[in-house]
Amino acid sequence: MKSQFSVYNSLTKKKEVFKPLIADRVGMYVCGPTVYSNAHLGNCRTFTSFDLIYRYLTHLNYKVRYVRNITDVGHLENEEDMTGEDKIAKKARLEQIEPMEIVQRYTLDFKNVMSMLNNHPPSIEPTATGHIIEQIEMVQKILDNGYAYERNGSVYFKTVQFAEKHDEYGQLSGKKIEDLRQETRDLKAQSEKDHPADFAIWMKAHENHIMRWDSPWSVGFPGWHLECSAMSTKYLGERFDIHGGGMDLQFPHHENEIAQNVSCCETSPASYWMHTNMLTFEGVKMSKSLNNSILPEELFTGNNHLLSQAYSPMTLRFFFLRSHYRSICDFSDKGLQDAEKNYKNMMSALKAVQELEYIGKEKVNDEDKVINDLLDQCFIHLDDDLNTPRVLATLFELVAKINAFKNKQLKINHISKATLERMQTTFKIVLQDILGLLPEEENSDAVLDNVLQVLIEMRKTARANKDWAASDLIRDQLLAAGIQLKDGADGTSWSKL
Numbered sequence: 001m002k003s004q005f006s007v008y009n010s011l012t013k014k015k016e017v018f019k020p021l022i023a024d025r026v027g028m029y030v031c032g033p034t035v036y037s038n039a040h041l042g043n044c045r046t047f048t049s050f051d052l053i054y055r056y057l058t059h060l061n062y063k064v065r066y067v068r069n070i071t072d073v074g075h076l077e078n079e080e081d082m083t084g085e086d087k088i089a090k091k092a093r094l095e096q097i098e099p100m101e102i103v104q105r106y107t108l109d110f111k112n113v114m115s116m117l118n119n120h121p122p123s124i125e126p127t128a129t130g131h132i133i134e135q136i137e138m139v140q141k142i143l144d145n146g147y148a149y150e151r152n153g154s155v156y157f158k159t160v161q162f163a164e165k166h167d168e169y170g171q172l173s174g175k176k177i178e179d180l181r182q183e184t185r186d187l188k189a190q191s192e193k194d195h196p197a198d199f200a201i202w203m204k205a206h207e208n209h210i211m212r213w214d215s216p217w218s219v220g221f222p223g224w225h226l227e228c229s230a231m232s233t234k235y236l237g238e239r240f241d242i243h244g245g246g247m248d249l250q251f252p253h254h255e256n257e258i259a260q261n262v263s264c265c266e267t268s269p270a271s272y273w274m275h276t277n278m279l280t281f282e283g284v285k286m287s288k289s290l291n292n293s294i295l296p297e298e299l300f301t302g303n304n305h306l307l308s309q310a311y312s313p314m315t316l317r318f319f320f321l322r323s324h325y326r327s328i329c330d331f332s333d334k335g336l337q338d339a340e341k342n343y344k345n346m347m348s349a350l351k352a353v354q355e356l357e358y359i360g361k362e363k364v365n366d367e368d369k370v371i372n373d374l375l376d377q378c379f380i381h382l383d384d385d386l387n388t389p390r391v392l393a394t395l396f397e398l399v400a401k402i403n404a405f406k407n408k409q410l411k412i413n414h415i416s417k418a419t420l421e422r423m424q425t426t427f428k429i430v431l432q433d434i435l436g437l438l439p440e441e442e443n444s445d446a447v448l449d450n451v452l453q454v455l456i457e458m459r460k461t462a463r464a465n466k467d468w469a470a471s472d473l474i475r476d477q478l479l480a481a482g483i484q485l486k487d488g489a490d491g492t493s494w495s496k497l
Contacts (some may be wrong), residue, residue, distance in 0.1 A: 027240030153204030153218030
């Protein structure tokens with residue numbers, strides 16, 4: 001049964017058949033993390049969802065350029081009214097270290113967690129600080145086109161003027177021009193702005209602001225919204241296929257991205273906007289203030305009062321896949337236990353199906369059709385906006401068949417050799433290549449390598465700072481644990497003793 005890949009487009013509020021701008025190529029931009037703290041489960045859910053999209057597009061034989069940025073400047077504590085410090089600068093000030101040390105630490109943490117979850121790295125992972133020139137150029141174009149104004153060294157986007165002239169504004173988030181006109185909040189920066197809804201695309205830095213660059217308007221830093229517009233345009237062009245992120249970014253971040261791109265490039269950036277839903281814990285939004293949040297490290301070690309045990313990265317990935325990416329994902333200890341059990345059953349079936357051997361002559365009956373229909377259904381559900389809950393349900397129907405063959409409740413010659421081979425191949429492709437679920441033993445060396453790369457980088461930093469005691473401590477403790485580090489011209493490698 002042939003189907004077409006369809007995705008839900010947040011811009012049009014409906015499912016649409018996916019048609020890329022170029023027949024065999026896809027450009028996808030996903031807003032990445034702001035690296036001022038450890039990766040959280042919301043990051044894990046969002047980027048695992050887009051890893052699934054990336055994997056499935058690749059399976060469909062598209063050549064995908066997947067761009068996911070690192071925000072390392074410009075994201076303020078209170079983005080809507082532009083008050084508070086830059087999140088990274090504040091963390092650096094509190095710890096009395098350089099902002100780029102904060103960036104390095106939490107970028108490594110983020111990448112390590114993504115790898116533990118078996119998420120593919122993006123094709124390009126640009127940083128905001130590495131693209132200041134492109135951002136300044138975009139600000140100038142928006143000014144030249146009459147959609148921004150400079151005030152005391154800062155540059156603000158004319159939100160209401162843009163919304164009055166362009167239907168694009170509000171289409172993604174549902175924010176209406178009437179809402180902007182009626183907005184009367186007393187904002188700290190209001191004295192500089194023509195309207196409370198105007199937002200900064202370049203901000204003049206205060207004297208004590210430690211992340212700052214020269215520009216035609218002031219020594220300052222770019223606005224958070226502008227960064228993604230500049231980087232997506234640089235690597236994917238003025239128009240590309242998919243723009244994604246968490247649903248919390250729809251407004252103001254993504255709405256303002258669209259406004260910036262239309263004002264600068266005279267086109268909305270993406271054909272399809274895709275958003276993942278939020279996380280809850282037992283029906284309540286996860287929050288540090290409610291004492292119901294869990295960090296990935298805590299989940300993997302079990303070191304959290306909400307958990308009865310540790311859960312593996314693959315269990316977490318399986319848990320995410322049980323919910324559709326556009327649905328709320330509700331955590332609970334019981335739910336994680338169920339996910340662990342089901343994940344292990346799935347892995348056992350993966351091993352069992354590969355061990356099935358054909359014996360006897362074919363006596364094909366209805367089982368042949370049933371299994372082929374189930375295999376077809378996996379791709380029908382994937383084509384339906386990546387409906388992973390239904391994919392998993394279908395796979396478990398196949399698990400029942402596999403176990404029946406394994407336990408001799410069904411005879412293997414009741415299906416054709418072609419069907420057996422297709423079941424062996426397709427079960428693995430869907431489970432591993434598309435859903436990204438690996439047996440834990442296959443993922444363990446990859447996890448170990450990622451952990452060791454973090455320690456190697458910490459040792460490298462210690463040596464650069466001539467902190468020989470810390471450098472030697474890392475080396476000696478790894479040696480005691482059975483890991484030998486080898487320093488060479490190409491860097492440091494490791495091996496098991």
